[in-house]
Amino acid sequence: MKTKEKVKYWLDKHPHLRDDDNKISANIWSQELIVLGLGSNDTIIEFLRLYSNNKLTSAPSIKRARAKLQEEEPKYRGEKYNLRKGILQDKWRKDLGYKIELK
Numbered sequence: 001m002k003t004k005e006k007v008k009y010w011l012d013k014h015p016h017l018r019d020d021d022n023k024i025s026a027n028i029w030s031q032e033l034i035v036l037g038l039g040s041n042d043t044i045i046e047f048l049r050l051y052s053n054n055k056l057t058s059a060p061s062i063k064r065a066r067a068k069l070q071e072e073e074p075k076y077r078g079e080k081y082n083l084r085k086g087i088l089q090d091k092w093r094k095d096l097g098y099k100i101e102l103k
Contacts, residue, residue, distance in 0.1 A: 007024060010028060020052070025052070026051050030048050
């Protein structure tokens with residue numbers, strides 16, 4: 001099942017999830033963990049409860065903070081960042097006729 005289908009299923013099943021990304025994520029993960037045979041573990045259930053109640057840093061917040069740090073401070077950039085931003089941006093600039101500065 002694709003992510004969009006999973007989200008649709010949970011939104012149809014529990015309309016209160018429409019206003020809380022963390023809770024819908026926890027429900028999707030819970031179902032996935034059960035399928036993987038890990039759903040009966042009390043630690044996993046507690047983690048999902050904490051996450052859905054905003055007691056843990058959300059995945060999107062972590063992603064945004066990482067992206068911002070990589071944009072502002074080159075020492076935090078990984079190989080994928082350099083490939084995506086470096087080579088591709090240079091190609092786009094060249095294709096648009098901009099002068100490319102050596103880094």
